[in-house]
Amino acid sequence: MSDQGAILQVKNLKKYFPISQGIVLRRQIGAVHAVDDISFDIRAGETLGLVGESGCGKSTTGRTILQLYRPTSGQVLFHGEDLTRMNRNGLRGTRRKMQMIFQDPYASLNPRMSVGEIIGEPMLVHRMGNRREIEARTSELLEMVGLNPGYVKRYPHEFSGGQRQRIGIARALALNPELIVCDEPISALDVSIQAQVVNLLEDLQRDLNLTYLFIAHDLSMVRHISTRVAVMYLGAIVEIALREDLYNHPLHPYTQALLSAVPIPNPPAERKRQRTLLQGDVPSPVDPPSGCRFRTRCPLSIDICSRERPTFRQVQPDHLVACHLVDADTKGGEPSN
Amino acid sequence: MTAQLKVEANKNDAGGMQLSRKRESLFVDAVRRLFRNRASVIGGMIILILALMAIFADVVAVKPYQVQVLEDQNTVPSWLIKVFPQMEGYARINEAYPLGADYVGRDLFSRIVYGARVSLTVALIGPLISLLIGVVYGSISGYVGGRTDNIMMRLVDVLYAYPSLLFIILLMAFFRGTLARPEPGTFAYAISQFDSALGGMLFIFIGIGVTAWETMARLTRGQVLSVREKEFVEAARTLGASDGRIMFRHILPNILGPLIVAETLAIPGYISTEAFLSFIGLGVNPPTPSWGAMISDGSQMVRTYPNQTIFPALALAITMFAFNFLGDGLRDAMDPRLRGTQ
Numbered sequence: 001m002s003d004q005g006a007i008l009q010v011k012n013l014k015k016y017f018p019i020s021q022g023i024v025l026r027r028q029i030g031a032v033h034a035v036d037d038i039s040f041d042i043r044a045g046e047t048l049g050l051v052g053e054s055g056c057g058k059s060t061t062g063r064t065i066l067q068l069y070r071p072t073s074g075q076v077l078f079h080g081e082d083l084t085r086m087n088r089n090g091l092r093g094t095r096r097k098m099q100m101i102f103q104d105p106y107a108s109l110n111p112r113m114s115v116g117e118i119i120g121e122p123m124l125v126h127r128m129g130n131r132r133e134i135e136a137r138t139s140e141l142l143e144m145v146g147l148n149p150g151y152v153k154r155y156p157h158e159f160s161g162g163q164r165q166r167i168g169i170a171r172a173l174a175l176n177p178e179l180i181v182c183d184e185p186i187s188a189l190d191v192s193i194q195a196q197v198v199n200l201l202e203d204l205q206r207d208l209n210l211t212y213l214f215i216a217h218d219l220s221m222v223r224h225i226s227t228r229v230a231v232m233y234l235g236a237i238v239e240i241a242l243r244e245d246l247y248n249h250p251l252h253p254y255t256q257a258l259l260s261a262v263p264i265p266n267p268p269a270e271r272k273r274q275r276t277l278l279q280g281d282v283p284s285p286v287d288p289p290s291g292c293r294f295r296t297r298c299p300l301s302i303d304i305c306s307r308e309r310p311t312f313r314q315v316q317p318d319h320l321v322a323c324h325l326v327d328a329d330t331k332g333g334e335p336s337n
Numbered sequence: 338m339t340a341q342l343k344v345e346a347n348k349n350d351a352g353g354m355q356l357s358r359k360r361e362s363l364f365v366d367a368v369r370r371l372f373r374n375r376a377s378v379i380g381g382m383i384i385l386i387l388a389l390m391a392i393f394a395d396v397v398a399v400k401p402y403q404v405q406v407l408e409d410q411n412t413v414p415s416w417l418i419k420v421f422p423q424m425e426g427y428a429r430i431n432e433a434y435p436l437g438a439d440y441v442g443r444d445l446f447s448r449i450v451y452g453a454r455v456s457l458t459v460a461l462i463g464p465l466i467s468l469l470i471g472v473v474y475g476s477i478s479g480y481v482g483g484r485t486d487n488i489m490m491r492l493v494d495v496l497y498a499y500p501s502l503l504f505i506i507l508l509m510a511f512f513r514g515t516l517a518r519p520e521p522g523t524f525a526y527a528i529s530q531f532d533s534a535l536g537g538m539l540f541i542f543i544g545i546g547v548t549a550w551e552t553m554a555r556l557t558r559g560q561v562l563s564v565r566e567k568e569f570v571e572a573a574r575t576l577g578a579s580d581g582r583i584m585f586r587h588i589l590p591n592i593l594g595p596l597i598v599a600e601t602l603a604i605p606g607y608i609s610t611e612a613f614l615s616f617i618g619l620g621v622n623p624p625t626p627s628w629g630a631m632i633s634d635g636s637q638m639v640r641t642y643p644n645q646t647i648f649p650a651l652a653l654a655i656t657m658f659a660f661n662f663l664g665d666g667l668r669d670a671m672d673p674r675l676r677g678t679q
Binding site: 126 | 567569572573576579582586590
């Protein structure tokens with residue numbers, strides 16, 4: 001993996017949630033392998049799309065990067081500094097540079113605080129200026145996200161979902177962050193509003209030189225906004241590539257199946273679209289399959305898949321895959337088998 | 338310039354929804370809906386009248402509560418004979434007492450008026466103690482979580498399992514027994530002096546305090562747990578907000594509603610606990626009037642002079658109903674699902 005221009009490096013990150021039994025005599029009986037040994041980097045100024053099914057660990061990855069969840073093991077390097085080793089005070093400084101936009105615009109704003117208080121809070125917490133300066137900056141931020149600066153005294157329940165999401169974006173921008181983790185920022189919104197919010201995010205990225213980790217399950221939206229795309233399956237990243245590369249020449253069988261599910265907005269082409277239907281369900285992350293995580297549903301699975309976990313390796317420039325069937329010399333398209 | 342700016346901003350407005358014309362905070366909306374609820378308004382008014390009555394008892398009561406006029410004992414006014422005809426043959430009539438006099442010739446009405454002081458003080462101090470201890474305890478337990486939470490809640494379970502009335506009775510018996518004749522200058526002496534100055538209410542507060550906080554602690558913990566996982570708390574954490582800030586700015590304001598409602602609905606319980614303790618003779622010291630003590634005194638002759646039991650019991654019942662109605666109205670008013678109705 002190249003380090004050039006990487007703003008954030010994730011190395012062998014693991015996050016297991018313990019499952020315990022008993023109330024008085026608590027003992028751990030297992031663990032949910034929510035994120036299991038993933039490595040990737042995010043380059044300055046890019047948008048890294050992170051896609052996958054529900055429950056594959058996308059959100060956990062985002063939250064573990066921000067240290068909202070402390071990782072089980074692994075490293076998260078932000079500008080070369082390991083966040084996993086920092087204590088709360090150390091993290092405070094870094095948190096100014098890394099912010100998050102949440103999925104549910106109804107749950108992510110405190111209903112008892114006015115818009116002005118919500119957007120002003122980060123500046124208050126980090127003591128960025130006096131009250132007058134914070135108020136001025138709040139109006140500026142509201143305008144930046146396309147809301148009326150006169151709304152500062154209103155409460156979240158007076159706004160629609162799209163407007164609330166804009167308030168959440170303004171809050172994330174208040175500290176002038178470099179990296180924003182967008183945790184499905186549009187999936188809770190109406191389709192007509194989704195485009196507006198995505199356009200806003202793109203405009204802000206251009207104007208403020210932001211870097212995004214964009215978590216989503218809407219493949220078309222990810223294709224629209226991302227520079228590179230990472231595909232997750234059951235707690236592991238199976239493929240990372242530049243956007244066009246991934247969408248046109250997916251190498252991992254899971255990516256291929258996933259992309260074949262995207263409808264084409266063109267009836268003749270849509271009729272010819274061949275869907276790869278996967279058999280069975282996603283295995284439980286409590287007890288993931290041995291070897292390759294995907295082997296239980298993979299149409300191409302062979303002997304080695306159950307014995308060895310495939311290494312996540314670069315097979316083409318900027319194209320990394322974790323699959324036994326993809327050879328380093330494969331020039332796109334089908335895995336050789 | 339500003340007008341232009343506003344038009345510009347409005348044009349950029351996304352989301353489509355027209356903002357409601359009336360800008361109401363949640364609090365204003367809750368108050369408005371509380372006032373629309375007739376039962377709770379009546380309850381609130383009764384409590385207000387009782388409070389005024391208790392504060393201005395010296396003016397409202399026609400006679401002092403402790404003066405005994407032995408020749409007037411068990412006398413009744415003539416209107417009571419009409420209500421209870423069986424008293425006709427034996428009751429002596431004396432119009433000077435609006436609700437009659439008790440077995441040592443004290444004015445019942447005046448004693449009920451003064452008795453409101455005890456009941457309302459309990460209604461005020463009880464929630465105060467249980468909120469103070471219970472909310473702090475429950476918040477810590479819920480927010481810290483893990484092992485701390487486990488230990489703290491098991492302790493509550495143990496205390497909860499013990500019958501609280503029995504606990505209070507034992508406690509009162511202990512206090513009254515050991516502190517009956519303390520040496521002057523000791524701590525016990527100071528406490529017992531303070532207790533007598535309050536007419537014996539201090540131990541009632543302690544008795545209610547040691548048991549009432551448990552329910553509140555459990556409720557608070559549950560509420561904290563449910564709000565703690567909300568995204569806006571995570572957002573505050575992402576911003577680098579301190580635990581104190583998250584607790585006081587984000588969690589507490591969002592759980593206050595249910596706590597206030599639960600506490601209001603618990604008040605009748607405190608009042609009846611006090612009345613019960615006074616009834617069995619462990620409450621306030623005579624001659625301080627308490628409704629419970631009056632009911633106890635009157636119950637000796639409930640067949641011959643029912644007025645001596647019925648009126649204090651009525652006062653107690655009305656007060657408890659008033660708090661119940663108010664609590665019920667508060668619950669409806671603070672329920673976010675009912676917002677905008679009525």
